[in-house]
Amino acid sequence: MSDRFDLVIIGSGPGGYVAAIRAAQLGQKVAIVERERLGGICLNWGCIPTKALLRSAEIKHYLDHAASYGLSAEGVGFDLVAVTQRSRRVAAQLNAGVAHLMKKNRVTVVEGEAALAGPTSVKVGERRLEAANVIVATGARARELPHLKADGVRIWTYRHAMVPPAMPTRLLVIGSGAIGIEFASFYADLGAQVTVVEMMDRILPVEDEEISAFMAKAFGKRGLRLLTSASVEALVADAEGVTATIGGRAERFSHAIIAIGIVPNTEGLGLEALGVAMDRGHIATDSFGRTSVAGLWAIGDVTGPPWLAHKASHEGVVAAEAIAGHAHAHPMDRSNIPGCTYSRPQVASVGLTEAQAREAGYAVRVGRFQAIGNGKAIALGEPEGLVKTVFDAETGALLGAHMAGAEVTELIQGFAIARQCEATHETLAATIFPHPTLSEMMHEAVLDAEGRVLHL
Structure with a gap:
């Protein structure tokens, strides 16, 4: 079975679905392929639901300090299951919103695992989608190392940390980028004792040095323990907790979160067979999203840093307009992409x-x-x-x-x-x-x- 489109997009995250909408607005016949849930990691397991979690923690913080506002709120508690369920409801609502947008813009949604049968041919199961152009927007996943692997029970990635099986008492966060810092802030506000380990000489190492220093001081006041220029050499979970070897010394924690970066989802797509140029594991593109293979484009996390949803969305618009030959198509300027960390x-x-x-x-x-x-x-x-x-x-x-x-x-x-x-x-x-x-x-x-x- 073969269907013909102007554009096929692999992946429906904030890059893929925005590209689909913009292409449809420009008169393109568009199909989008998704193997899990519309909206991708950002909407379902990242940007949006994490902000719902952080909002709950922020409100608890204000209630805990109600007296400073002339108010009284004694014995404030929380239900971790209810907090995470609210986060999941927010994600579900927005997932339904993306489905509505696809229908509204007449974008064909194809469920399943995609592979490239050619530069402009996509195979999904027994179905083949032919197009004038294909955009790869498959995103990325949490990075793990041989000695730092998640088990979902005591050792978590961000996905586990969003639906925790238990509330951590002593939490180890490995990595102090935006993901690690946001979870450190969230669990600290809920009462966990938090230790953050960072290999670089300061937390939030991509930020300006003064901002990093300011945040280190602010987190110190909150009681977070920050270990910089340090690494976790071993991480072993048992029924009671986690033993981490940090700088040659063993320490015990109830849980650990691995937040050491992400890995692009490029496996199984057929990129190697097509000879697509890569850049340190990511798909290499020009400022419009073109790959080294004619007709094949790529946007979002799969193309490299910064790994940000709004960067992916903008790249989606840029690529869609370039593909459609829009008169005002403009190249992507990565020097002007804002970065945000939603900690406290x-x-x-x-x-x-x-x-x-x-x-x-x-x-x-x-x-x-x-x-x-x-x-x-x-x-x-x-x-x-x-x-x-x-x-x-x-x-x-x-x-x-x-x-x-x-x-x-x-x-x-x-x-x-x-x-x-x-x-x-x-x-x-x-x-x-x-x-x-x-x-x-x-x-x-x-x-x-x-x-x-x-x-x-």
């Missing part, structure tokens, strides 16, 4: 860190502003935060912005827009920010870059 406090950034800017040869001008000088932050009871801006001292261009504190994941888009619109220090400084808002911290950090800060 939150972290967000876009562009170059100060160190990266200096290494690139820029003469930089740096501005900083702390949340303690912001009226809205104080009123919210969130006076701990830092906004840092990095400008080109010669042109005034915004090279990067880095933030930690309450709701900074909602604020970072302002700096992303500024970079996209090529705003300068002068235009940002002249912008009127509303009062009282957390966004005023952004303005103050801009002003501070020229010694004009007002409220500190």
